[in-house]
Amino acid sequence: MIILNQEYTNTLIRYKQTKEEFALIQEQNISNGTLIKAKEREIENLRQLLSQFQPDKLPPEDWHLEENVLNSVLVQKLHKYSSKGMHASDEDLMEAVALVNNHYPEFFPKLSDTAGPVSVGNRYICALIKLRFLPSEIASLLDMTSQSVTNRRARLCRKIFGPDCPTADFDFRIREL
Numbered sequence: 001m002i003i004l005n006q007e008y009t010n011t012l013i014r015y016k017q018t019k020e021e022f023a024l025i026q027e028q029n030i031s032n033g034t035l036i037k038a039k040e041r042e043i044e045n046l047r048q049l050l051s052q053f054q055p056d057k058l059p060p061e062d063w064h065l066e067e068n069v070l071n072s073v074l075v076q077k078l079h080k081y082s083s084k085g086m087h088a089s090d091e092d093l094m095e096a097v098a099l100v101n102n103h104y105p106e107f108f109p110k111l112s113d114t115a116g117p118v119s120v121g122n123r124y125i126c127a128l129i130k131l132r133f134l135p136s137e138i139a140s141l142l143d144m145t146s147q148s149v150t151n152r153r154a155r156l157c158r159k160i161f162g163p164d165c166p167t168a169d170f171d172f173r174i175r176e177l
Contacts, residue, residue: 001136001146002085008053008134009083015046015060016071053134056172063132064175069103075131082137093124093141100127110177115160122156125149129174 022039030036047059054063060070069075074095081088088096100107111118111126118126121142128138139149157170165173 001140002083004053005079005085005134005137005140006083008050008137009079011046011049011053012070012079013076015043015050018042018046054132055168065130065132066103069099069131072099074099078128078131078133078141079137082133082140085140087143088141093127096131097123097127100130104130107177111160115156122152125152125156126174129153129171130177132175135171 018039022036022043025032025036025039047061051057051059063070074092078088078092078096081092097108107126107130108118108123111123124142125138128141133141135149135153136146138144139146142149144152153170154167157165157167157173161170161173
């Protein structure tokens, strides 16, 4: 679990850095075609790698997540925690909920409209899913087993989207709220 989280976090970091390097090349009007093509290939390879980590296999530009949210200090910190097998503090988790609420103000009201009151722990899970954390990362951050996270997600799926909700669609549906 920790190795998967480390690989995902490292790939996210490399993707961000490579995109920044590419933007700098463009900004400086560097006309080295070989360098530009190499960076484009590297970005494409990292996009494909990142999509393989996600259950829906979508590349980062289709994640419906603002780049400044994905690259926020808090999100990066939480990815690093999970890659080290550390759990997040309540303050960090509340900050994650606030981050989602600030950038996607309709998310939690829609969640409450469909599910009724949602416990604090379930809000954390939904916020982390919205922020594109892997189930194994959520388990680490919440100091739970992967099976406990899977069970909670299955119960949330039924509660929020009805008894016929396929659990495999839960993360996708949460991210679309």
